[in-house]
Amino acid sequence: MSGDLLLNKLVIHSFKSIVGQEIPLGLVNVFVGANGSGKSNALEALGVLSAAASGRVDDESLKYRGVRPGVPRLYKSAFSKKLSPHIFFEADAEQTSYAVSLNNPLEKPRPAWRYKTEDLRSGEVSVASRGIKTVKNPEQSIAALKVVELSESDPATKLMGLLRDYAIYTPNTLVLRGLLTDSQTRDPIGLSGGRLAEAVRELKAAASEDDFIEEALDEIREMIDWIEDFDTTSLADAILSPSVSRPRQVLRFRDRYMRPGKNVLTAHDASEGALYVLFCAALVLLPNAPKLAAVDNLDHALNPRLTQRLIRSLCKWIIDNPIPRQLLFTAHNPVVLDGLPLEDDRVRLFVVDRNSDGHTVIQRIEITEELRGLHADKGWPLSRLWVMGHLGGVPNV
Numbered sequence: 001m002s003g004d005l006l007l008n009k010l011v012i013h014s015f016k017s018i019v020g021q022e023i024p025l026g027l028v029n030v031f032v033g034a035n036g037s038g039k040s041n042a043l044e045a046l047g048v049l050s051a052a053a054s055g056r057v058d059d060e061s062l063k064y065r066g067v068r069p070g071v072p073r074l075y076k077s078a079f080s081k082k083l084s085p086h087i088f089f090e091a092d093a094e095q096t097s098y099a100v101s102l103n104n105p106l107e108k109p110r111p112a113w114r115y116k117t118e119d120l121r122s123g124e125v126s127v128a129s130r131g132i133k134t135v136k137n138p139e140q141s142i143a144a145l146k147v148v149e150l151s152e153s154d155p156a157t158k159l160m161g162l163l164r165d166y167a168i169y170t171p172n173t174l175v176l177r178g179l180l181t182d183s184q185t186r187d188p189i190g191l192s193g194g195r196l197a198e199a200v201r202e203l204k205a206a207a208s209e210d211d212f213i214e215e216a217l218d219e220i221r222e223m224i225d226w227i228e229d230f231d232t233t234s235l236a237d238a239i240l241s242p243s244v245s246r247p248r249q250v251l252r253f254r255d256r257y258m259r260p261g262k263n264v265l266t267a268h269d270a271s272e273g274a275l276y277v278l279f280c281a282a283l284v285l286l287p288n289a290p291k292l293a294a295v296d297n298l299d300h301a302l303n304p305r306l307t308q309r310l311i312r313s314l315c316k317w318i319i320d321n322p323i324p325r326q327l328l329f330t331a332h333n334p335v336v337l338d339g340l341p342l343e344d345d346r347v348r349l350f351v352v353d354r355n356s357d358g359h360t361v362i363q364r365i366e367i368t369e370e371l372r373g374l375h376a377d378k379g380w381p382l383s384r385l386w387v388m389g390h391l392g393g394v395p396n397v
Helices: 039-054 059-064 142-149 155-164 196-207 211-223 272-285 304-319 334-339 369-378 382-387
Strands: 007-015 018-024 028-033 087-093 096-103 114-122 125-130 227-233 250-255 264-266 292-295 326-331 347-354 360-365
Touching: 007 039, 018 039, 018 360, 028 039, 028 304, 028 334, 039 059, 039 087, 039 096, 039 142, 039 155, 039 292, 039 326, 039 347, 039 360, 087 155, 096 155, 114 142, 114 155, 125 142, 142 155, 196 211, 196 227, 196 250, 196 272, 211 227, 211 272, 211 304, 227 272, 250 272, 272 292, 272 304, 304 326, 304 334, 334 382, 369 382
Parallel strands: 028 326, 028 347, 292 326
Antiparallel strands: 007 018, 007 087, 087 096, 096 114, 114 125, 227 250, 250 264, 347 360
């Protein structure tokens, strides 16, 4: 990958249902498969690695990254064949990598996981390393301490910063509407969609100076066909019931079909699909958004046509963005596949399934001549090929 440093491979061993997988990452990474196949586990594995890169792996650091806290018994793979007592993760990028193995006793769990091995590399040089026999400060990352001594331009510094900023977003409709507080606030937007109105305000401000963002906002207006425009206001008394709690900033939509003066809606009354589209736009377009992020169940609350259009725009916003971005997301709606430009190697589709032993298997799907033939001869979209079982990852029900 060109430009600023981004991940090109994620390695996971002995974490939840994932016994051992290597995932070759692109800029847009889509994970599809049956419920319970392990899609979210892949996102959470990167979340645990993010916490490790930040210096400590405990419930607080995991929740801050959108990872579901769990006792060691739930984090370690527990299949009939005895596996390693450690969970292991590695992230590779150009000229740098970070690998760590963590352990926590099953019978007497500790508040924080202990680092068993750790290796941060810059080029061919190991700049921070820990072995199994290292006993000093076992709950503190050596690499996180060492990286402050490196220059900002060092690939290892960039990798650790990229990992530390990673989080899994799971937007919640009530939080997007401003009716509930986001338990994990972030800048520019919380993990459940908190600060959506403020993020939209920042988007509108950025669009006035950035043609790329202005074009993206035009796409959003076309995508949400009932709106004439949208903005934010701090004066919502005339358009919002006094019984409804409100944040400092309130999203405001103008309905193109209603009479002027009576066509203004807030996030409380607007469709949740519109809120989800704006959430996704803020996450990948705002300059201060994380360069590496994940969204679990991205197609939630979207009708099939809007899903396909949003996925197409998301890929464009990430691939063409002057600020390098990398996104991972899970989805269940087959039409997600029809919005993916899979002829571009930077967009990657992964089918997640469980094998006969129950282990999660993550397989990248590339468009083969056979799939092209089915698409051309029969006119079947990729969504239908998935539903019919040609890609795998279909529940056996």
